[in-house]
Amino acid sequence: MRYALINPIWTFEGSIYFGCRDPHLPLELGYAKQMLEGAGHEVLLLDATLDHLSQSELCARVATFGPDMTVIPTAPSYLFWRCPPPELRVPQQLVQALGAAAGIRILVGPHASTTPRAALRKVGGDIAVLGECEEVLVQLGSHLSRLQEVSGIAYLHDEQWRVQGGPQMVNLASLPALHWPQHFLSAHRHHHHRFDEPQQGFGAEIEASRGCPYACSFCAKTDHRDQFRRRPLDTLLEELDGLISQGVRYVYFIDEIFLPQRPLLQALKQRPVQFGIQTRIDLWKPEMLDLLGESGCVSVEAGVESLSERGRDLLNKHCRLKTVQLQERLIYARRNIPFVQASLLDSQVDDHAQVEEWRQTLLAHGVWANKPVPMFPYPGSPDYIKLWGVPDDLAWERAVDYYLQMFSEFSDIQEELPRPLEHLELGAAAAS
Ligand code: SF4
Numbered sequence: 001m002r003y004a005l006i007n008p009i010w011t012f013e014g015s016i017y018f019g020c021r022d023p024h025l026p027l028e029l030g031y032a033k034q035m036l037e038g039a040g041h042e043v044l045l046l047d048a049t050l051d052h053l054s055q056s057e058l059c060a061r062v063a064t065f066g067p068d069m070t071v072i073p074t075a076p077s078y079l080f081w082r083c084p085p086p087e088l089r090v091p092q093q094l095v096q097a098l099g100a101a102a103g104i105r106i107l108v109g110p111h112a113s114t115t116p117r118a119a120l121r122k123v124g125g126d127i128a129v130l131g132e133c134e135e136v137l138v139q140l141g142s143h144l145s146r147l148q149e150v151s152g153i154a155y156l157h158d159e160q161w162r163v164q165g166g167p168q169m170v171n172l173a174s175l176p177a178l179h180w181p182q183h184f185l186s187a188h189r190h191h192h193h194r195f196d197e198p199q200q201g202f203g204a205e206i207e208a209s210r211g212c213p214y215a216c217s218f219c220a221k222t223d224h225r226d227q228f229r230r231r232p233l234d235t236l237l238e239e240l241d242g243l244i245s246q247g248v249r250y251v252y253f254i255d256e257i258f259l260p261q262r263p264l265l266q267a268l269k270q271r272p273v274q275f276g277i278q279t280r281i282d283l284w285k286p287e288m289l290d291l292l293g294e295s296g297c298v299s300v301e302a303g304v305e306s307l308s309e310r311g312r313d314l315l316n317k318h319c320r321l322k323t324v325q326l327q328e329r330l331i332y333a334r335r336n337i338p339f340v341q342a343s344l345l346d347s348q349v350d351d352h353a354q355v356e357e358w359r360q361t362l363l364a365h366g367v368w369a370n371k372p373v374p375m376f377p378y379p380g381s382p383d384y385i386k387l388w389g390v391p392d393d394l395a396w397e398r399a400v401d402y403y404l405q406m407f408s409e410f411s412d413i414q415e416e417l418p419r420p421l422e423h424l425e426l427g428a429a430a431a432s
Contacts, residue, residue: 049187079192173232190203194252201250220378250276257278
């Protein structure tokens, strides 16, 4: 089989999306490529941004390749599956532009996982993969005529929607060490979520683990990357050493939660690379924070979310530390890590003056604490389910409308006023 794996040119005008807009490595497509090739398939992986391709150049490359199947993600890389743009405009435009050259159109990503029928209808896809996609994509190569045997997909059969099995979870031991083409890395100057200087070498994204043992109410991980698993350390280090040999000097661990792991930190300490993580500061003892800084960590984003125990309980944080202890831990971390952020959400129960005072205290110690941002009830998150039940085909529209009605102030990253989904997406494509 011939597979085209396409990361399109992402645009976010009018979106509530508040993730980073710089290009990142399409990890899910990278794994899929190596696994598909290992299974004997021919694969064309194109990342429009890293390959410097316009939409028409991208379509021409796909047409020349002549794929049996084209795989399109609904979010720009695994890093943003928990906080994707709600709108599907970019995949819609890509499918329209590709036309018949795409072959069978396979959607992967958060929309495909949580609302597969709506995603397929809107984009004009043929098969949606639910959950982590790598192993299912390999299976599809030998089961196209026996889709009923594949777990974790949705598709139209005899004008009836079939949704088979739940969200898939990959065995991380089966994933290879990723090897990226040099031109991808040379185009990747961005050091994700890094703010210290100087920034030398190329940047890259990598993962040590997937999932998280917690279940915060706002976190949209339930339908993908849910259960915590670690990659084998030797595979991870093989990938890291390959990146370093290609000129990478900063990696961002996209792990939902980078948990303390002494062998990994010691291995990082021996290598000429710096790194950033997202984690919970309550899980790091001072001694491990020392090792984290010594290992080359230059950026920590720590989800504190609320300053009151009531707020953290409402968000189901299961945080064992008191606010003052969290503050001490953050300030301690900042002693030898150049950028430490306490992420705050608008829990609706915190005292604004108290929050501002706390922010100023942290800022005085060099720790960045953002102004609390409104929570978007991502379909698939416990908050969404509490409000409206299991996501249906209008889940993303409902969540955006609610968000626009509830909040008049948005994240300071959002440059323009967000708009309702129907203003951002093309009309639903006819399912075929
Ligand atoms: S700790 Fe982070 S990744 Fe884990 S459930 Fe909470 S927000 Fe999600």
